Amino acid sequence: MSARALSPQRSPASNGPVRAPAGPASSAGPAISGRGAPSAQRGAEGSVGNAALAAELGSGAGPTFDDGTPIPQHRGPEVTAGFDPANRAARFEAGEKGALIGKGTDVLVRSGQTSRSRELGRVPDGTPCEVISSKGAAVQVRVRLNNKMVVGWVEAASFSVQPGMIKSDEDPALTADFPFAFFGGDHDPTAPKGTDTAQGALGDCFFIASMAAVANASPAAISEAITYDKATGKYTVRFYEEGRGGSMKPVYITVDAYLPTSGARNDPAFAGEPGQPLWPAIMEKAYAQWKGGYDVIGEGGVGDTAMAEISGVRSRSKNPASMKESEVIPYFEAAQKSGLAVYAGVRNTSQGAVQQPLTGGSGKYSGQLRQNHAWSEVEPGTLRVTDGKGRVQPAYDEGEEGDKTGAMKGKDLSGGSIDYKGSRLDLQYRSGKQPESASDLSVQFEFHGMMDPAKVIIGNHGYAFERVVGKDQLQFYNPWGSYQPKPITAAEFLRYFDALSTNAVPKGKTSA
Amino acid sequence: MHPILTPLRVEPGADLPESLPADSAVLLLPGAHRGALFVEAALQVDGAGATLDAHGRGATVHAAGDEGLLRIVGLRLRGGRSELGACLRVDGDMGVEAEGCVIEAGLAGQGGDAVGALRGRLRLVGCQVLGELMLTGVAEAELVNCVVEGDLKLREGASLRLVGGAVRGTLDLRGTTTRAPTCTVEGTALAALRNDPRLPGLVMGVSATVPGA
The missing domain is CATH 2.30.30.40 (SH3 Domains)
Structure with missing residues (x-):
């Protein structure tokens, strides 16, 4: 039971008025003396929106944003x-x-x-x-x-x-093989849409899904945020930085069109696919540049924040666990009707079915744990083996996140191990201690990977909401650009998702 | 001046109230309580000897309101699951004060398996945090005589004041190219400090111990 103290639940439509970009919050610019970044990178402190920025720059010459204000050429490395x-x-x-x-x-x-x-x-x-x-x-x-x-x-x-690169999984001393290559053309995204996004080899699903959600809600919010300068061949992307009290300050990041690639030189390694629009990769690169590198945003993040940084409007988060099943579809219907961007995140683990996979005897038992999908793996620290007849004490693993194998512990065990990736379990009991039969041993564990193969719901992953299907199902978009989920029910949403944020994206001047 | 509150008494095992008016008070009687709190307005929760266990159904306490103060006294929070801040999550601008609480680690995919805040004003007094505490965005926090068993991570423009107590994990700061987290330390025992060399935060004050930076 969840107690929702205290005010009535907000519907997504009551996301609040769109806030115009405001001046810097008093605490938005903490002392940053001594940091490595040059002061010119710090954004438009002291400005109030683009008009103030234009006044600050004092010149109407040069490339401009869609609202007529000049791109601040002196900002950005x-x-x-x-x-x-x-x-x-x-x-x-x-x-x-x-x-x-x-x-x-x-x-x-x-x-x-x-x-x-x-x-x-x-x-x-x-x-x-x-x-x-x-x-x-x-x-x-x-x-x-x-x-x-x-x-x-x-x-x-x-x-x-260029933004910092991710490290090699095999050898952290090496950077991964993602050479940069120049991508020309496609300078002005005229009709961005969520399905333009395709996450690559970077763990920034929160950002890619947020871009997709914002593009679905307001294509103009994307197209007006990215400006190409023919003279330099570079792009300037406008993000917003949230200050205390919900104020939003524009931040301008300028990047070139060199993108990390994998394999073919025309294949962006991270956001983007050959032949797909370039804007997701440019926006991702600028975001990485702003936050400190691809490696930084690849550590993950929160959709609530990312949508606000793209749209300039503070997001509203909700705890799916606090929702009743009957509230879910109306919530999404209201969001759809109001044109809100919606980000939703899937929990990172799920409880596997209790099973009896062990065979053997004389104190030695082993077995292959059944997983629901080839991608699914045992979550370290969650495995527990119990004897239905109570002849041996429970056994458990003491692994931690990131471990590949773990030792099994238990009062009656003399040894044992679990291969988390391969889902292989071995147990050895002390002399004189053993279950009556291997089939008495039940195994429980949580797993990560594919939460639901039938509905194609992937764990620890962000999605953009697309639409309500029929009267009782929800369609989400996988920012991978593939493995698209099937429509899910309200009950399935509550079972799998643990993050939910909405954003009242401004529709923009060019929006229909 | 605080209003005089007549707390709603909740027995262990009983359902938590579905919703309450602003400025309510709840007394969780000693024992195990199952459930989670989604808080959007001022609330006082007293729970000396009580444990609130979300059993994986969201953050154990999620402060999402923009106004008012959530005050929690003497409660043990456990079993939370959230993308950020499993057992105590703050993403509204409201104030949150916890005194004499034990906050366990739950499951949080994006950090703060015990406590996580994006916004708001968080004040912990005499609390034990048995996991990671992560402050990001524009969260402000003050920890007075608290023990944090896990890492204490500051990101983006978060600010923190540590007074007394100890951080057994690493105090870990990283900003962006446009802002930096700040941390003031007043006599807190720090086991380790990591300040990102490229995007450092600002650490001021005196630690009770001097870790290798």
Whole structure:
């Protein structure tokens, strides 16, 4: 039972008035002295919306947003870094993330900063790297060369600031193989829609699903947030930063069109697919640049916040567990009618069916735990084995998140292990202690992975709500762009989802 | 001046009230209570000797209102499940005060398996947090004489004041390119400190112990 203290439940339609971008909250700009980012990156502090920003900039020249205000060209590391090559190298700071851009050719890495220094080798065009130091027209970088991380010097002109890259799963000392490549064309998203999004090899489903939800609610909110500048070939994306009390401050992030790729050079590794609109990948890149890197947003996040950062309107979160089954469909119907963006997140684990998979005897038992799907794995720390006849004490695992295998513990056990990924269980009881029969041993555990194979509901994953189907089912969109879920009932929604946020996205000037 | 409240008494095992008017008070009698609280307006919950267990049905206590104060005294919170802040989640602007509470770790996919806040003003006094506490967004918090057994993570523009007590895990700060979390430490024992070198937060004050940064 949940007590919903205290006021009447908000319907999604009562999401509150759309807040115009307000000035900075008094606490929105905590002291950031000493941080690595240049002050020019800090956004439009002191401004109130685009009009104030225009006044601050004092010039109507140059590219503008759809509302006529100029794009703040002096903000954002890309633009600043590109204007004055003489100052460029001097700006690079230790730890700066980027890529080596050879414009179609490999990039030479040397042992020292001069042209006489020994050649360490050449890395492919677009290889991610990290700045160690810089001197004159040379930059010392840490870069992957022949499958080893090396430190060497490159020409400053070949270094381009890029969002930080994710680390290799196999070896955290290596960055994963996602070389950057240039993506031309598709400069102005005219009719963005949720189905344009396709999450790639980055764990930022919360952001991709939030983009999809906002695009579904208001395509103009997306198209008006992204502006392409022909002169520089770069994009500026407008996000909003929430201050205390719900104020929203615009933040402008400028990025180029080099995107991480996997396999083919025309295949974005993260958001985007070959032939799909480019805006999700550009918006994702700008978001990564803002938040500190692809690696940072790949750690996950909250849809409530991401939708607000895209739309400029504070989201409202609800606890699905506090909803009655009878409230679910009306809630989504009201959201749909009001044109709200809706993000929903699936719980990370679910209780597996009790089963008796063990065989063996004389104190040694083993078995393969049944999973509902090939993707599903035992959640560490949740496994429990009980003897229906009570001849041996319960056994349990002491694994923690991220473990691949775990030891089995229990008063009557002398050993045992669980392979979480392979779902293989082995138990060995102490001499003189054993169940009457292997079939007396029942196994319970929680699993992560595929929550419901029939409905294609994936655990620990964010979805964008699309529509109510018929009178009693909900259709969600999987930001992967594939493995789309089947329509689900209110009961299934409550069973699987543990996050729910709505956002009253402004419809924008160009919205129908 | 606080109004005089006549608390609604709830026996262990009894259903929690479906909804209550603002400024209500609830007394959870000692013992095990099953359920979760979704709070949108001012409420006082007294629960010395009582445990509130959500049994995986959402955050055990979810403060979603924008006004008023949620005050929890003496309660043990457990069994929560939420994307952020399994046993105590704050995502409204309201104030939340917990005194003498034990907040266990539940399941939270995006951080804060015990406590998580995106917004609001959180004040914990003499509490034990048996898991991770995560503050992000624009959450403000003050922990007075509390023990946090897990990590204490500050992200985005969150701010925290630590007074006394201890953090047994890592005090971990990371901002963005436009803002930084802040933490003031007044005599708190810190086991470890991690301040992201690229996007650092601001840590001020004096720790009772000096961890390696």
